[in-house]
Amino acid sequence: MTHKIAILGASGYTGAELVRLIATHPEMEIVALSADRKAGQSMASVFPHLRHLDLPTLVKIDEIDFADVDLCFCALPHATSQAVIRELPKHLKIVDLSADFRLRDPEAYAKWYGGPHAALEQQAEAVYGLTEFYREEIRSARLVAGTGCNAATGQYALRPLIAAGVIDLDEIILDLKAGVSGAGRSLKENLLHAELSEGYHAYAAGGTHRHLGEFDQEFSAIAGRPVKIQFTPHLMPANRGILATVYVKGEAARIHEVLAQAYAQEPFIEVLPFGEHPSTRHVRGSNFCHIGVVADRIEGRAIVFAALDNLTKGSSGQALQNANLMLGIEETTGLMLAPVFP
Amino acid sequence: MTHKIAILGASGYTGAELVRLIATHPEMEIVALSADRKAGQSMASVFPHLRHLDLPTLVKIDEIDFADVDLCFCALPHATSQAVIRELPKHLKIVDLSADFRLRDPEAYAKWYGGPHAALEQQAEAVYGLTEFYREEIRSARLVAGTGCNAATGQYALRPLIAAGVIDLDEIILDLKAGVSGAGRSLKENLLHAELSEGYHAYAAGGTHRHLGEFDQEFSAIAGRPVKIQFTPHLMPANRGILATVYVKGEAARIHEVLAQAYAQEPFIEVLPFGEHPSTRHVRGSNFCHIGVVADRIEGRAIVFAALDNLTKGSSGQALQNANLMLGIEETTGLMLAPVFP
């Protein structure tokens, strides 16, 4: 059976990544693609790498007849997403890739995103899209909120450790290295090749990055008490890939054991042998997440590493994994593409 | 039906790329992987991006029982390949990715590769592996010789034009830009990141590159008279991707028409609208080749561009396409992966 799919916001990188993945998905068919400012253009003209595919022309959202659509991916900018999703037909299954439905608490949303939420009803209904930890809720959800790509990476490293109580909750430092495609296709001086290549720097340093809203919400919920981590992302001269380096206090071998056990049955999470650590280039273009644990020379301290591709496992691959669940398709369908290296 | 596959030389980039592609191929199973110096190691330790796959341990070639193998890919270094292939069982179908069997004329081989061929019998038997032009021979071949990656790119741009007689055969200039993975995983100072990133230069300038042997052989055969092109490759600060810029004399619109017609039914060759030209980043990680034609301001001159991924369409993807044909599998199986951009 083929499910009919619409993608809103198809002219951005996460939209294109969805199309790339669905291109070889045997049970999905793309029936509508929207891109407001590029409506009327072919996808091939906006993303020439998709030229070989037979795709619908880009249209405005209100030109789409959703009656025929089974599931809709929203790859729209933050804030736009909630206004659009509020108005979508109620029969429609939705996977949102924006930040709009990640935070369950309207106050937390207002704090991190600077204003009130415009779709409180949908916000209440949305399921947080970190597949491995919300699998059953996602299966029956109508609206799933894709996680932040940094937030996903940090959570893969930390959730089982917080749940198992094997690390000090007040001493978690997440130093993250992120590729530039996570910032999207927007025209900003600091995203120019000449500004970025051959160098690196922190951004949103000191605890101001919005993905902290997700960390706070999720980690506190697991721990049953407030958990605040330190989180400093750095922008890397590369297009894809997030590497999380997490400094924790706890017994390294035990930490490794907990992670290995937690992910033993997961098709996309690979825990490396104790003492090994991952590289972003070994997950590029794939839905895999590699996790490693190393003991520090200082006793009682460990470093947990997690690497994934921000556009795939961190965003569009996660979205497809969730869509599979929501449509009753085998979870890994279309997602077993091996990483592209070199 | 699942065909049993061996890959010799699995510790190089083309070997790894074969594994990546076969990983999602529904009708092939890898039963043996060789790597002489890394025998005994797991593929995951040599190529961590393949960690999620259940693969045989690397062994030496003579440890492989070929009785069970249907088809063998040889991704060995030039010269080694001929010595190995000479000794392989005769029932075995073979796709060779080295340069050893590309030239049909032993003298041409000796000229370009600096010595006599060690497997003349197999050389005589080998079919040149440019799928779109040798499809029927490949279908029934026992031994197929994968083309040079630069040679493939140049031929996609030029073969139909030479066949149709629409360009001046004595005035063909091929300026080629190649990513560094084409040089393999060998330890050479000029392949270090610090030597290569953020700069570009020509190599084998002036007509000394070995792929000229292939151009001479193929173009002369098509034209029915000697054709010698100018060919200067340049090394780019990027891992994957070949861009051929071909300067020809002929009528641009007619040239475009000939190419569009020649490739109209080809699943992997995309001819762009007249006046557009391709980028390597739009074919990365895929088996597609994008071709464009632009008229020069000087009448009677045109520029033909061809872009492909040297490791995929230029090497391992081509090899798999040929293997599909040799095994009676639908030609595009496992090869419709969309390019990875950005």
Place this chain on the structure above:
Amino acid sequence: MTHKIAILGASGYTGAELVRLIATHPEMEIVALSADRKAGQSMASVFPHLRHLDLPTLVKIDEIDFADVDLCFCALPHATSQAVIRELPKHLKIVDLSADFRLRDPEAYAKWYGGPHAALEQQAEAVYGLTEFYREEIRSARLVAGTGCNAATGQYALRPLIAAGVIDLDEIILDLKAGVSGAGRSLKENLLHAELSEGYHAYAAGGTHRHLGEFDQEFSAIAGRPVKIQFTPHLMPANRGILATVYVKGEAARIHEVLAQAYAQEPFIEVLPFGEHPSTRHVRGSNFCHIGVVADRIEGRAIVFAALDNLTKGSSGQALQNANLMLGIEETTGLMLAPVFP
């Protein structure tokens, strides 16, 4: 003696490069910096790499008192430049880095830049700034027009050959590879890191690039008859560096001899031994241009290579070299910085 310098358009890359070079120039002092949209900001906030310098705050052009200024560099956008320069005081020496005064013929200007020139008087007065070939005129000029960076590279390879009559004037093909900083700091989707890194493509293919106006003007003047070359630039995934690959018909050894002789006394032009060819990474950050000549395997054909840094020798370094001449300073002052490799 210290000369007082103003730089208009200091918030672009060529402006910053001028400041970088003048920072260690013993006979120049920067007394004014303009940047319309960033007026009021410090140079350190716009270009943090210049933080250690004691520089004037950015102002609007009309806030500058030119009475005290000896020489003014104009690093303004094309078209803006002519409007500004028309109004500058007549005592002021000016080096313009825009395209506005490169073409002597108003009709040629209109053809390549799409409209009439707004400062015809100054256009008539301007001296073309290719130092090695206009040295005496520049010495006594009031207004010098910096060349295009691609135009400079191609001319270094070709001018002596055209002058000496050793190549076929109707068969010149210039395939050029250019780093991205040549496109400036403007917000364009195709200049984003995610769009550019790890790939390459042609632009302005087929003879539409504006620098052809300069090639036509200069080469025809040297030859005493119309000369039209083929010119196709390619955008490289690197910030700095132009490599010109020029395909010519002529005797390679003689071509090398002519170039070696032409540049024997030039402090910044290095002609490599016959058969060697340059790399952009070996001139990065410097005012040097490396030139090489290789014979093709086809008799009577040669390939001439030229490499320079587009921001230095191709633009701001050239401008400073000219300013030195105009102010009676030793020509190489402040410009002998060795290239930065790796």
Place this chain on the structure above:
Amino acid sequence: MTHKIAILGASGYTGAELVRLIATHPEMEIVALSADRKAGQSMASVFPHLRHLDLPTLVKIDEIDFADVDLCFCALPHATSQAVIRELPKHLKIVDLSADFRLRDPEAYAKWYGGPHAALEQQAEAVYGLTEFYREEIRSARLVAGTGCNAATGQYALRPLIAAGVIDLDEIILDLKAGVSGAGRSLKENLLHAELSEGYHAYAAGGTHRHLGEFDQEFSAIAGRPVKIQFTPHLMPANRGILATVYVKGEAARIHEVLAQAYAQEPFIEVLPFGEHPSTRHVRGSNFCHIGVVADRIEGRAIVFAALDNLTKGSSGQALQNANLMLGIEETTGLMLAPVFP
């Protein structure tokens, strides 16, 4: 007065960087260059970017007549350096860029470098080369030991804070991002462009990097009690640049104040305004170090950032700064080159 300089190990990146810097140094002349395996070659053939300079041919060390040499830079591999320096004439001033003389305690040396030191007498004599903190000792030293490039970066961030007692000495975490040229020009698979570009990973994770020997030695000496930090370096897809992200416990504003005060008179250390943080690309090719301090959202925690160019301030620039002091030359001579951006 011109001082006569020899450089041993001139075929590596730090050797070439010394030549680059000395090229515009008004009081130094290079009279000898050694490179054992490349003896007999010109420097231009080994490093074409230095082609414009008039340099001595590369020789073996024992071919150098040191009688005429005032100061010798040793840019030899670790371990080789001590064997060579032991035998050099006693009149000779020496700046060593290897790791051989950084650790004062022979036992610490044996622990971190895996064996006994072969030049204990010289080890005892050597002064640690972190100029800003050992300036007076360096002025009168005969042998100065250049610091590790990572070690320098971390110390610039931390020394004043440890001295002032404003941070918790048991809770220092240094997450470091390093460009690839720091690993030298050696032929290792993991330094190939294809292995490194577009990705990132940690190395020597968990406290095994040798530069920890320097951190332990220096920080403990300042504090007057053992100080052990956590230190995890990461390899970046870039040639130059180290970014240190240091997580500390202490009052951020006070930390900034201490650093600003400590470096107020330093010509090469720039402390950014409170809340700002540096980028490696803004120090590239220069001898500057940029330092920033940001308060974390968790009270009592701060992040200190330091950025420098590993080949310049982290190695050859530092060496030249020290040589200036040893020869009685103004300390900043030849080192005020502005960073190269973009």
